[in-house]
Amino acid sequence: xxxxxxxxxxxxxxxxxxxxxxxxxxxxxxxxxxxxxxxxxxxxxxxxxxxxxxxxxxxxxxxxxxxxxxxxxxxxxxxxxxxxxxxxxxxxxxxxxxxxxxxxxxxxxxxxxxxxxxxxxxxxxxxxxxxxxxxxxxxxxxxxxxxxxxxxxxxxxxxxxxxxxxxxxxxxxxxxxxxxxxxxxxxxxxxxxxxxxxxxxxxxxxxxxxxxxxxxxxxxxxxxxxxxxxxxxxxxxxxxxxxxxxxxxxxxxxxxxxxxxxxxxxxxxxxxxxxxxxxxxxxxxxxxxxxxxxxxxxxxxxxxxxxxxxxxxxxxxxxxxxxxxxxxxxxxxxxxxxxxxxxxxxxxxxxxxxxxxxxxxxxxxxxxxxxxxxxxxxxxxxxxxxxxxxxxxxxxxxxxxxxxxxxxxxxxxxxxxxxxxxxxxxxxxxxxxxxxxxxxxxxxxxxxxxxxxxxxxxxxxxxxxxxxxxxxxxxxxxxxxxxxxxxxxxxxxxxxxxxxxxxxxxxxxxxxxxxx
Amino acid sequence: xxxxxxxxxxxxxxxxxxxxxxxxxxxxxxxxxxxxxxxxxxxxxxxxxxxxxxxxxxxxxxxxxxxxxxxxxxxxxxxxxxxxxxxxxxxxxxxxxxxxxxxxxxxxxxxxxxxxxxxxxxxxxxxxxxxxxxxxxxxxxxxxxxxxxxxxxxxxxxxxxxxxxxxxxxxxxxxxxxxxxxxxxxxxxxxxxxxxxxxxxxxxxxxxxxxxxxxxxxxxxxxxxxxxxxxxxxxxxxxxxxxxxxxxxxxxxxxxxxxxxxxxxxxxxxxxxxxxxxxxxxxxxxxxxxxxxxxxxxxxxxxxxxxxxxxxxxxxxxxxxxxxxxxxxxxxxxxxxxxxxxxxxxxxxxxxxxxxxxxxxxxxxxxxxxxxxxxxxxxxxxxxxxxxxxxxxxxxxxxxxxxxxxxxxxxxxxxxxxxxxxxxxxxxxxxxxxxxxxxxx
Numbered sequence: 001x002x003x004x005x006x007x008x009x010x011x012x013x014x015x016x017x018x019x020x021x022x023x024x025x026x027x028x029x030x031x032x033x034x035x036x037x038x039x040x041x042x043x044x045x046x047x048x049x050x051x052x053x054x055x056x057x058x059x060x061x062x063x064x065x066x067x068x069x070x071x072x073x074x075x076x077x078x079x080x081x082x083x084x085x086x087x088x089x090x091x092x093x094x095x096x097x098x099x100x101x102x103x104x105x106x107x108x109x110x111x112x113x114x115x116x117x118x119x120x121x122x123x124x125x126x127x128x129x130x131x132x133x134x135x136x137x138x139x140x141x142x143x144x145x146x147x148x149x150x151x152x153x154x155x156x157x158x159x160x161x162x163x164x165x166x167x168x169x170x171x172x173x174x175x176x177x178x179x180x181x182x183x184x185x186x187x188x189x190x191x192x193x194x195x196x197x198x199x200x201x202x203x204x205x206x207x208x209x210x211x212x213x214x215x216x217x218x219x220x221x222x223x224x225x226x227x228x229x230x231x232x233x234x235x236x237x238x239x240x241x242x243x244x245x246x247x248x249x250x251x252x253x254x255x256x257x258x259x260x261x262x263x264x265x266x267x268x269x270x271x272x273x274x275x276x277x278x279x280x281x282x283x284x285x286x287x288x289x290x291x292x293x294x295x296x297x298x299x300x301x302x303x304x305x306x307x308x309x310x311x312x313x314x315x316x317x318x319x320x321x322x323x324x325x326x327x328x329x330x331x332x333x334x335x336x337x338x339x340x341x342x343x344x345x346x347x348x349x350x351x352x353x354x355x356x357x358x359x360x361x362x363x364x365x366x367x368x369x370x371x372x373x374x375x376x377x378x379x380x381x382x383x384x385x386x387x388x389x390x391x392x393x394x395x396x397x398x399x400x401x402x403x404x405x406x407x408x409x410x411x412x413x414x415x416x417x418x419x420x421x422x423x424x425x426x427x428x429x430x431x432x433x434x435x436x437x438x439x440x441x442x443x444x445x446x447x448x449x450x451x452x453x454x455x456x457x458x459x460x461x462x463x464x465x466x467x468x469x470x471x472x473x474x475x476x477x478x479x480x481x482x483x484x485x486x487x488x489x490x491x492x493x494x495x496x497x498x499x500x501x502x503x504x505x506x507x508x509x510x511x512x513x514x515x516x
Numbered sequence: 517x518x519x520x521x522x523x524x525x526x527x528x529x530x531x532x533x534x535x536x537x538x539x540x541x542x543x544x545x546x547x548x549x550x551x552x553x554x555x556x557x558x559x560x561x562x563x564x565x566x567x568x569x570x571x572x573x574x575x576x577x578x579x580x581x582x583x584x585x586x587x588x589x590x591x592x593x594x595x596x597x598x599x600x601x602x603x604x605x606x607x608x609x610x611x612x613x614x615x616x617x618x619x620x621x622x623x624x625x626x627x628x629x630x631x632x633x634x635x636x637x638x639x640x641x642x643x644x645x646x647x648x649x650x651x652x653x654x655x656x657x658x659x660x661x662x663x664x665x666x667x668x669x670x671x672x673x674x675x676x677x678x679x680x681x682x683x684x685x686x687x688x689x690x691x692x693x694x695x696x697x698x699x700x701x702x703x704x705x706x707x708x709x710x711x712x713x714x715x716x717x718x719x720x721x722x723x724x725x726x727x728x729x730x731x732x733x734x735x736x737x738x739x740x741x742x743x744x745x746x747x748x749x750x751x752x753x754x755x756x757x758x759x760x761x762x763x764x765x766x767x768x769x770x771x772x773x774x775x776x777x778x779x780x781x782x783x784x785x786x787x788x789x790x791x792x793x794x795x796x797x798x799x800x801x802x803x804x805x806x807x808x809x810x811x812x813x814x815x816x817x818x819x820x821x822x823x824x825x826x827x828x829x830x831x832x833x834x835x836x837x838x839x840x841x842x843x844x845x846x847x848x849x850x851x852x853x854x855x856x857x858x859x860x861x862x863x864x865x866x867x868x869x870x871x872x873x874x875x876x877x878x879x880x881x882x883x884x885x886x887x888x889x890x891x892x893x894x895x896x897x898x899x900x901x902x903x904x905x906x907x908x909x910x911x912x913x914x915x916x917x918x919x920x921x922x923x924x925x926x927x928x929x930x931x932x933x934x935x936x937x938x939x940x941x942x943x944x945x946x947x948x949x950x951x952x953x954x955x956x957x
Binding site for chain 2: 470
């Protein structure tokens with residue numbers, strides 16, 4: 001821990017050498033990449049603050065009520081990164097490794113589904129007996145496809161898949177949610193449940209080609225070692241990042257949060273280091289960039305050094321949808337056991353088909369009209385210090401809301417109203433106990449992290465995201481430059497695979513330079 | 517039990533694509549039958565183009581087909597503006613230039629890009645040669661594993677909005693291209709994969725044709741060509757089908773049974789009309805949402821076409837965004853107010869194609885079916901939209917017929933029955949599928 005925040009050494013015009021790698025941007029991907037580079041024995045400097053959220057695990061949004069910003073659940077933590085930088089040894093802890101889900105439907109009914117997707121068959125057999133056999137078959141194919149396609153979801157090339165599974169896997173990647181789900185099932189609730197999971201936090205609509213792939217990606221994810229499960233990390237996303245940060249420090253990464261980067265130095269077609277915001281230079285043969293693609297390529301390298309076709313793909317089309325995190329401060333506590341049990345579960349509102357169509361159409365018009373797809377958890381059930389006694393905090397993610405890079409109070413109020421309306425479907429009557437509502441959308445996350453708002457928009461479909469990620473990983477043909485910004489990620493959630501892959505490529509490159 | 521007749525290939529659907537597919541297969545020496553189920557397809561004034569390989573295979577030059585390409589594609593806008601493209605790329609380019617649209621410089625580039633995109637799209641999405649359920653060619657996974665897999669995936673999933681944005685600034689041009697490319701599939705410009713709809717416009721026979729008023733229709737000619745090639749045409753309704761490892765058994769309503777090694781439908785619509793579930797080759801153009809309305813306006817005297825071009829296809833669409841808006845409205849169960857439509861002149865009629873209609877209607881949270889009033893309301897809405905472009909002829913409308921047909925849903929992996937992926941070249945797509953099927957083994 002040579003350099004802690006705030007005391008970054010002033011390099012003021014100095015040229016610093018003897019550095020093997022520079023990582024720009026202290027996002028989770030950046031931290032992970034830096035830790036891996038450090039562990040591989042490269043002298044690594046990590047530049048750029050990861051934003052305010054790095055310092056504050058919790059935010060008091062109402063006197064006595066705290067929320068955790070950032071991802072509320074962990075579903076896709078890259079297992080290779082976890083083991084490569086030994087995140088568990090550096091303090092990664094889960095308050096709950098496998099949250100069960102309770103789905104609430106438009107008709108007022110609910111279904112409790114085991115947190116291990118493999119066991120979801122039992123719940124389905126109970127509430128949709130007519131579809132039970134088909135669901136079992138579907139689940140097996142989906143889980144197997146998900147396992148087989150896992151490399152694809154972390155940004156690698158498609159793996160070869162043996163014949164019996166290949167047809168299903170290919171279909172799952174190209175088909176729309178409706179194509180798969182309507183063809184297979186009759187029970188409206190089962191259809192709603194699968195549709196909600198597939199569309200949650202993504203830009204594609206249910207009828208759009210390629211939209212089902214996000215469900216398969218969801219099943220391919222791993223939280224605390226269990227495929228397709230969702231886990232609650234101690235201190236939420238902050239806890240995971242803190243572990244990555246400790247791993248980087250243990251790997252002797254020189255962390256300079258106060259130092260920004262103004263330019264990436266390119267000599268011939270190779271990276272030569274970076275120019276820092278204090279006017280100095282750090283010479284290094286490897287630069288890993290975890291900032292967004294626009295800054296990483298256009299601002300820091302400059303369009304004149306980039307291939308024209310490559311530039312065309314940097315700016316993705318304007319995002320259509322975003323998501324909103326809504327925190328409710330609720331007083332009173334439930335007394336009945338069922339509700340108490342539900343407080344350590346993941347509560348999902350799965351809207352009916354028409355409700356989903358309506359929500360997406362409204363979002364496209366720039367409006368928010370509930371009910372929306374909602375995933376709600378009770379962080380205060382895992383960490384009682386987040387709420388006063390006999391009170392609780394609900395954190396909910398709602399989707400879809402229109403994407404806006406700036407927001408006014410009226411927009412926030414629309415979201416709050418839609419979220420309350422949706423939450424009523426989960427907990428009828430609970431609205432009366434809500435004493436404060438906090439709405440956090442893309443621009444708030446952007447302000448906190450310094451990244452542009454579009455980095456927090458709902459990501460494009462899996463195949464499109466994969467294509468963009470692969471393209472950007474090629475990094476414009478500049479040797480020694482590796483990219484792991486938000487555009488390199490495939491799908492939503494804390495992941496780390498992009499950082500891990502960038503670091504692996506950087507390490508290979510550095511070793512090649514030494515030996516060859 | 518009568519003895520079941522045996523065929524190599526049975527084609528369902530007595531429409532041009534079906535006759536062409538059956539005829540081509542028969543010319544290759546396959547024992548082929550075509551089943552005419554008697555269900556009417558949508559009424560159209562123009563008909564799909566016939567690609568060269570079908571033309572040659574069926575010797576259409578000897579069949580007395582008197583048809584010529586549709587004169588132009590014409591978009592009509594508010595305020596009397598219009599925009600035209602022609603079958604000849606040169607002529608289109610010149611027209612763009614004459615209209616003072618600077619985008620004409622990019623036209624050749626754009627067309628070239630579309631051709632590449634279509635060819636790539638075809639290799640990726642064409643896996644029809646293996647019958648459903650025995651799919652052995654996962655083209656997509658193979659493509660994604662290749663070094664340039666990312667660019668293939670990018671092209672395949674890109675939206676027509678992004679593609680048009682890359683090339684053009686003129687709004688009318690973009691709207692016009694969207695009308696021609698997206699309208700027939702009821703897609704929005706922002707849909708993943710909709711760039712392939714634009715690309716499909718470059719298919720060899722994507723430009724539609726019109727038969728002369730005196731000569732036989734294309735359907736009649738292709739039917740004759742199919743018979744001449746040895747296709748057995750069977751008039752019957754289908755009661756059920758049964759697939760096994762060796763082929764497909766069909767039972768007909770008159771009690772007869774047929775047996776074929778391979779079975780295909782002329783199109784997903786033909787299968788839907790025959791009441792069968794079909795497995796289409798994957799394509800983002802496979803439309804599933806909503807319904808299509810076919811509206812016929814009958815006039816007491818033949819109306820004049822805008823610009824005097826009676827052989828053109830006319831499009832009405834306000835702007836590029838109206839495609840996605842109309843699709844959203846249809847998805848929500850509303851009749852969109854200004855949905856993109858197309859229309860053609862046919863003798864004393866105008867035939868309107870309105871592809872952005874909801875499959876069911878939602879009012880006050882209640883779902884209901886289309887009623888006669890709804891159909892009439894849609895008809896009146898369309899008359900009102902056409903009126904400004906008809907030079908007063910709207911007054912002489914005698915009758916408005918509205919037919920609403922649910923868009924065909926395709927089912928993947930449905931054993932037995934295959935259909936070609938939707939395309940702007942339905943005859944070519946069906947004929948290729950038929951040839952693939954009989955050569956498959």
